[in-house]
Amino acid sequence: MSGQVLTVTSGKGGVGKTTTVANVGAALAAEGNRVVCIDVDLGLRNLDVVMGLENRIVYDLVHVIEGQCRLRQAMIKDKRVPELYLIPAAQTRDKTAISPSDMVRLAEELRSDFDWIVLDSPAGIERGFRNALAPADKVLVVTNPEVSAVRDADRIIGLVEAERKGPAQLVINRVRPDMIQRGDMLSVDDILDILAVDLIGKIPEDESIIIGSNRGSPVALDPDSNAGQAFRNIALRLNGQEVDFFEPVVKTSFFSRLGKLMGRSS
Amino acid sequence: MSSFFERVTRTREPRNTTSGSVAKDRLKLVLIHDRTDIPPAIMEELRDDLMGVIARYVDFVREDVEVHITRESRRSRLVAEIPLRNQPRTRSRR
Ligand SMILES: Nc1ncnc2c1ncn2[C@@H]1O[C@H](COP(=O)(O)OP(=O)(O)O)[C@@H](O)[C@H]1O
Numbered sequence A: 001m002s003g004q005v006l007t008v009t010s011g012k013g014g015v016g017k018t019t020t021v022a023n024v025g026a027a028l029a030a031e032g033n034r035v036v037c038i039d040v041d042l043g044l045r046n047l048d049v050v051m052g053l054e055n056r057i058v059y060d061l062v063h064v065i066e067g068q069c070r071l072r073q074a075m076i077k078d079k080r081v082p083e084l085y086l087i088p089a090a091q092t093r094d095k096t097a098i099s100p101s102d103m104v105r106l107a108e109e110l111r112s113d114f115d116w117i118v119l120d121s122p123a124g125i126e127r128g129f130r131n132a133l134a135p136a137d138k139v140l141v142v143t144n145p146e147v148s149a150v151r152d153a154d155r156i157i158g159l160v161e162a163e164r165k166g167p168a169q170l171v172i173n174r175v176r177p178d179m180i181q182r183g184d185m186l187s188v189d190d191i192l193d194i195l196a197v198d199l200i201g202k203i204p205e206d207e208s209i210i211i212g213s214n215r216g217s218p219v220a221l222d223p224d225s226n227a228g229q230a231f232r233n234i235a236l237r238l239n240g241q242e243v244d245f246f247e248p249v250v251k252t253s254f255f256s257r258l259g260k261l262m263g264r265s266s
Numbered sequence B: 001m002s003s004f005f006e007r008v009t010r011t012r013e014p015r016n017t018t019s020g021s022v023a024k025d026r027l028k029l030v031l032i033h034d035r036t037d038i039p040p041a042i043m044e045e046l047r048d049d050l051m052g053v054i055a056r057y058v059d060f061v062r063e064d065v066e067v068h069i070t071r072e073s074r075r076s077r078l079v080a081e082i083p084l085r086n087q088p089r090t091r092s093r094r
């Protein structure tokens, strides 16, 4: 079967695209899929450090596109999970170094060898976004429960639709159930209601994500991380499984202690 | 006369004022604007023309007429809300 191209995008920067690519990529690979993640954010290389593969970069995406190396030479193999690879972004070139049709050609080449080709899109609605969108079979739009991020998500969802790449599916990242409960955060239902799209993931605000990115180790590979579980659930849904969206219980100190005793879920 | 956006806000004033519900109301409003490619002045003109036509058939409260673009399941549609005063006038067409 031919692999699918999954583009992760957002409009607004800093909402968690790179985190999502690293974690969903790792979770898919941990489930036995053959996965290659590609950093399409030229000039702002990031996915390599989040995945912890920065020390092994020799060639990058632009080298591949320009034919300066073979495709396999630019693919860095992850050591924690069997079939997980990264093609890093060029750090010294900008988004004009590649075109949407270059990305379509590259994706065609990769489809026969991989189950999932996961693209980390740059923020914005310019060339870099177009490059990441062009080969997409599925689009995940990442947002945060904040007015500006949801507004930008709406714009992106419209553009994805206009390019006939829709319907996009939504990842709501940095959810704080305690804030939602006291009415100080847009709820997941509010956001879905406003954007009229399907939800594929709901990721809690979780310090394990920062710890994971400090270490270069995606939390999806940590069985104890709540956020990791939420990312693993996205991977399962991408492969067609129905997984419930757990309503996280707002923790009081008592409940968090109880939760630890009973084993957490998310 | 109040502007199109003021009229929309008035009907969508938050019932409670937690910051979450304020955020939702502000978002709804800003997205109505974002999703409309038609400039507000043209929307006003459209509204006036529309009212002129409708007035030939039914009685309605002019101030309460609302015309805006909405999106349901990502599809845009022009929605006119025209609260009628009473039963439509039966009018012979000939
Ligand atoms: N759920 C989360 N909880 C805590 N920190 C997060 C979470 N998601 C992302 N972050 C942090 O937010 C920052 C931006 O995330 P990143 O994935 O780089 O965003 P983007 O690629 O959209 O610019 C990073 O420092 C990341 O560690």
Ligand SMILES: [Mg+2]
Residues within 6 Å of the ligand: A017, A018, A019, A041, A046, A120
């Ligand atoms: Mg990024």
